[in-house]
Structure formats: structure tokens, C-alpha cells
Amino acid sequence: xxxxxxxxxxxxxxxxxxxxxxxxxxxxxxxxxxxxxxxxxxxxxxxxxxxxxxxxxxxxxxxxxxxxxxxxxxxxxxxxxxxxxxxxxxxxxxxxxxxxxxxxxxxxxxxxxxxxxxxxxxxxxxxxxxxxxxxxxxxxxxxxxxxxxxxxxxxxxxxxxxxxxxxxxxxxxxxxxxxxxxxxxxxxxxxxxxxxxxxxxxxxxxxxxxxxxxxxxxxxxxxxxxxxxxxxxxxxxxxxxxxxxxxx
Amino acid sequence: xxxxxxxxxxxxxxxxxxxxxxxxxxxxxxxxxxxxxxxxxxxxxxxxxxxxxxxxxxxxxxxxxxxxxxxxxxxxxxxxxxxxxxxxxxxxxxxxxxxxxxxxxxxxxxxxxxxxxxxxxxxxxxxxxxxxxxxxxxxxxxxxxxxxxxxxxxxxxxxxxxxxxxxxxxxxxxxxxxxxxxxxxxxxxxxxxxxxxxxxxxxxxxxxxxxxxxxxxxxxxxxxxxxxxxxxxxxxxxxxxxxxxxxx
Ligand code: HEM
Ligand code: SF4
Ligand code: FES
Numbered sequence: 001x002x003x004x005x006x007x008x009x010x011x012x013x014x015x016x017x018x019x020x021x022x023x024x025x026x027x028x029x030x031x032x033x034x035x036x037x038x039x040x041x042x043x044x045x046x047x048x049x050x051x052x053x054x055x056x057x058x059x060x061x062x063x064x065x066x067x068x069x070x071x072x073x074x075x076x077x078x079x080x081x082x083x084x085x086x087x088x089x090x091x092x093x094x095x096x097x098x099x100x101x102x103x104x105x106x107x108x109x110x111x112x113x114x115x116x117x118x119x120x121x122x123x124x125x126x127x128x129x130x131x132x133x134x135x136x137x138x139x140x141x142x143x144x145x146x147x148x149x150x151x152x153x154x155x156x157x158x159x160x161x162x163x164x165x166x167x168x169x170x171x172x173x174x175x176x177x178x179x180x181x182x183x184x185x186x187x188x189x190x191x192x193x194x195x196x197x198x199x200x201x202x203x204x205x206x207x208x209x210x211x212x213x214x215x216x217x218x219x220x221x222x223x224x225x226x227x228x229x230x231x232x233x234x235x236x237x238x239x240x241x242x243x244x245x246x247x248x
Numbered sequence: 249x250x251x252x253x254x255x256x257x258x259x260x261x262x263x264x265x266x267x268x269x270x271x272x273x274x275x276x277x278x279x280x281x282x283x284x285x286x287x288x289x290x291x292x293x294x295x296x297x298x299x300x301x302x303x304x305x306x307x308x309x310x311x312x313x314x315x316x317x318x319x320x321x322x323x324x325x326x327x328x329x330x331x332x333x334x335x336x337x338x339x340x341x342x343x344x345x346x347x348x349x350x351x352x353x354x355x356x357x358x359x360x361x362x363x364x365x366x367x368x369x370x371x372x373x374x375x376x377x378x379x380x381x382x383x384x385x386x387x388x389x390x391x392x393x394x395x396x397x398x399x400x401x402x403x404x405x406x407x408x409x410x411x412x413x414x415x416x417x418x419x420x421x422x423x424x425x426x427x428x429x430x431x432x433x434x435x436x437x438x439x440x441x442x443x444x445x446x447x448x449x450x451x452x453x454x455x456x457x458x459x460x461x462x463x464x465x466x467x468x469x470x471x472x473x474x475x476x477x478x479x480x481x482x483x484x485x486x487x488x489x490x491x492x493x494x495x496x
Binding site: 012013014015016017018019020021022023095098099101102103104105106107108109110111112113114115119120122198201202204205206207208209210211212213215216 | 254256265267317319320321345347350351352353415417418419420447450451452453454455457458459460461462463464465466468469470476477478480481482483484485486487488491
């Protein structure tokens with residue numbers, strides 16, 4: 001593992017690639033932004049009940065048919081996201097260690113003027129997001145374990161079309177009836193909001209798209225807006241389930 | 249005014265550093281910060297102690313040599329250089345902590361003096377234009393549009409003091425580089441080397457061990473010449489274009 005990151009560090013020092021690394025991180029980050037917006041939109045369907053939510057899950061699986069096989073698009077997109085995650089995290093780590101080495105002796109007194117909570121939390125907040133992503137995938141995609149009670153079939157027969165379709169609805173509802181699951185998700189959405197609030201602006205600047213004060217303001221506002229929309233949009237379904245507005 | 253000073257003392261480049269406390273009773277509000285240190289040094293010499301080594305040259309805010317971190321802020325609490333900072337910015341009875349620039353690319357030579365030749369090597373790598381010397385060219389022979397001239401001039405006010413690096417949580421030199429790339433890249437005279445310049449400067453920057461930028465903005469807040477953050481966007485944009493134009 002050490003040798004793996006050392007080669008990244010050497011690449012930076014000999015070829016001057018801090019900017020290239022940041023550029024790749026920004027592109028991967030913007031792909032994540034697009035993805036979380038779509039994902040949040042899909043989750044909101046649960047407010048309209050089992051049919052709407054399971055129907056959405058089904059449509060994701062048949063997207064691109066018949067050119068793509070069943071779940072073809074889904075798997076392509078998952079692979080793309082996984083690759084982007086390797087790029088994003090794999091380049092964040094050598095840049096992080098480089099920043100530590102660039103100031104090996106710290107100040108006795110240091111005052112920050114422009115830094116925000118969000119901008120200071122990018123690295124540790126990113127680590128928190130990574131931990132959350134692993135937990136989230138195990139819970140709903142890989143193991144599909146239920147912290148509540150009951151076991152649910154993976155598929156269900158659609159009452160109107162009589163097709164056999166994916167059945168994520170009961171597991172999601174049952175999970176978010178547990179208060180500490182909702183708490184974990186609320187904390188994760190706070191971390192995501194902070195990461196997006198600085199990250200979207202940072203990506204604009206890294207890609208060199210903030211060359212005038214007006215453009216810089218627009219990217220900064222986009223960061224605030226996307227952070228608010230995504231975090232609120234994601235946490236509404238779990239709260240609605242916890243308080244019994246959905247799934248009762 | 250009565251001032252307590254907490255100053256970093258270090259006998260040489262590889263000697264261990266420590267903080268030393270001094271009392272100064274006869275400070276007047278009209279003294280510049282450097283004059284205050286001059287008085288302290290006279291007292292120290294009278295007592296047979298080593299005076300505090302610090303850099304200064306013009307003492308009128310234009311050369312950029314007088315860098316030191318004052319109460320956690322490069323050049324202290326005002327938007328100006330240390331030589332143009334006056335004791336009226338402090339209060340009677342204040343304790344002031346004074347440290348050298350902290351960046352491994354700027355190693356401490358002694359007390360508050362650091363070696364900033366890393367910046368010179370970045371300039372050598374690309375911060376120049378090629379012209380015939382000898383007779384001065386006719387000033388109007390190369391017209392420069394007003395907006396470009398203004399932006400180039402704003403960027404050209406960078407005095408290479410290094411406060412941006414000292415303030416940056418990553419010890420990155422991006423504001424300095426952005427200023428040079430913008431200053432020369434906006435002018436017709438800077439076009440022939442425009443794309444190789446940015447690649448060579450970034451390469452030199454990374455080889456010197458500066459960190460990577462995370463767009464936090466502490467640099468622009470600390471800059472005594474108020475170089476705006478958007479020069480980093482221009483640096484990033486030029487670097488992106490250069491990578492597709494220049495084959496190394
Ligand atoms: C999985 C763990 C993650 C880690 C460890 C991580 C880490 C980081 C770090 C260290 C930065 C650079 C900090 C800066 O520029 O100030 C960053 C930037 C960014 N991240 Fe993440 N991140 C993660 C996940 C995500 C996710 C899930 C998203 C989107 C939903 C995201 C979107 C962004 C964006 C847009 C940027 C800005 C890119 C730039 O600075 O140029 N990241 N991330
Ligand atoms: S950009 Fe500002 S802070 Fe940085 S070296 Fe130039 S004048 Fe100093
Ligand atoms: S001594 Fe020249 S800028 Fe301060």
C-alpha cells in the first residue's frame with residue numbers, strides 16, 4: 001500500500017501534477033453530484049408509496065433495453081461510479097499527505113480568515129462519506145440486511161402489469177422505522193451537505209471556470225443550493241418513514 | 249504602550265527552534281512593527297543578547313521581504329506588509345506572537361528569516377518573456393486592450409512576499425503563480441511562452457514541495473496586494489489548455 005501511494009507522490013514532484021490531480025478529482029466529484037441529484041429524485045418516489053418506488057427501481061433496471069440487457073445500464077453506471085470513486089479518493093490521499101509534508105512544522109498560533117467549516121472538513125468529511133457509502137451499500141445493495149424486523153422477498157409481482165419486479169420498498173421502510181438508522185443517515189447527509197457546499201465551488205475553480213467575480217459567485221451559490229437540495233431531499237423520506245407518514 | 253512579544257528563535261537552519269518571551273515598555277502607536285522590533289533588538293544588544301534576525305529592505309511595502317506571521321496572520325491583522333503595519337493596530341498590554349513563514353519549501357534560516365528562493369526558481373522556470381534588449385521599443389507599437397491591461401497590472405502588483413503560502417492550509421503557492429501567469433498571460437508580449445510557461449511553473453512549484461490548492465481562499469485574504477482568488481482560476485484554465493497544446 002505504501003509503495004502504491006509513494007508512486008503518486010513522486011509523480012507530483014517530478015511532473016508537476018497537483019493541478020492534474022485536482023482536475024481529475026473535480027471531474028469525478030461533478031459526476032458524483034449528478035448521481036446524488038438523480039438518486040435523491042428517485043428516493044423521493046417513496047413518498048408516493050410502494051408502487052411508485054418499486055416501479056422506479058424496475059425502470060432503472062430495464063433502462064436501455066433492448067439495446068442493453070436487463071440491469072445493463074445499472075451495472076455500467078455502477079462501474080463508472082466505482083471507477084470515479086477510486087480516482088477521487090485515490091488522488092485525495094496523496095494530495096492530503098503532500099499538504100502535511102508541505103508544512104511539517106505547524107504554527108504556534110494560526111488564525112484563519114476566509115476558511116469555512118465546510119472547507120476545513122473536506123478531507124475528514126470525505127473519509128466519513130466513504131465509511132457511510134460502504135455501510136449504505138452493504139445495507140441496501142450487497143447484503144440487504146434488515147436492522148428492523150422481518151425478511152422481505154427481493155422481487156414482487158406488479159399488481160397492474162403482473163410482471164415480476166424489484167422490491168426495495170419494504171426493506172427501506174422497515175429500516176428507517178429504527179431511530180438510530182435515521183440518525184446515521186442524518187449525520188451522513190450533514191457531511192454530504194458540507195462536502196458539496198465547498199466541493200461544487202472548488203470544482204468550478206479547479207476547472208478554471210471562475211475567472212470573473214460573477215462566475216465565482218455563481219459557482220459559490222450553486223454549491224450552497226446543491227448542498228441544501230441534496231441533503232434535504234435525501235433526509236425527507238427517512239424522516240417521513242420514522243414519523244409514520246409513509247409505510248403505515 | 250506595553251507589549252509582550254512571543255518570538256520564534258532559531259540559531260540556524262538545522263538548529264531546534266523555540267518560542268522566547270520579551271517585554272517592551274516604550275512602544276508608541278506610531279512605530280511600525282519593524283521599528284518596534286528594531287527597538288527590541290537594541291535592548292537585546294545592550295543586554296549582550298543576540299538580536300532577533302528578520303528580513304526587511306524597502307520598508308515602504310513594495311519589495312516583499314519583510315514576511316513574518318503575527319498573531320497567526322501573515323503580515324499581521326491589516327491588509328498590508330509588516331513594514332507598513334503600525335503599532336496602533338494593537339492595544340496596550342497585548343501579547344503578540346511572531347513566527348516565520350511556515351512551509352517546507354521556505355526553510356527557516358534563522359529566527360524569522362526564511363529562504364524564499366523557491367519562488368525565484370518558479371520564476372526562472374517560466375515567469376519571463378523573451379524580447380530583444382537594447383533600445384526601448386516605441387510604447388504604442390503593441391496596443392494592449394484596456395481590460396487586459398488593467399487585469400495584467402492588478403496581477404503585476406504581486407511583490408512575491410510569500411504571505412499566500414504562509415496563510416494557505418496546504419502551503420500551496422498557487423496565488424503567487426496565478427498572479428504571474430495572469431500578469432504575463434494577459435499581455436501580447438507574454439503570448440509566445442504562454443502555454444509552456446504555465447506547465448513549467450507548475451512543475452517547478454510541485455518540485456519545490458509546495459502543497460496542492462483546495463480553494464479555501466486564505467491566500468487572497470492574506471495578500472498585502474489584494475491579488476484576487478480568480479487568478480488561480482486563470483492558472484487552472486491556462487494549465488488545462490496548455491496540457492492539450494504542449495507535448496513534453
Ligand atoms: C467517498 C469519499 C470521499 C472522499 C474521501 C472525498 C474527498 C475529497 C477531497 C479531499 C476533496 C478535495 C478538497 C478540496 O478541494 O477542498 C474533495 C473534493 C470534492 N468532492 Fe469529494 N470525497 C468523497 C466523496 C465525494 C462525494 C460522494 C461527492 C459528491 C456527492 C464528492 C464531491 C466532491 C466535489 C464536487 C469536490 C470538488 C473537487 C475539487 O475540489 O476540485 N466527493 N473530495
Ligand atoms: S500573491 Fe500576494 S501574498 Fe502571494 S506573493 Fe504575491 S503579493 Fe505576496
Ligand atoms: S520591507 Fe519591503 S515590503 Fe516590507
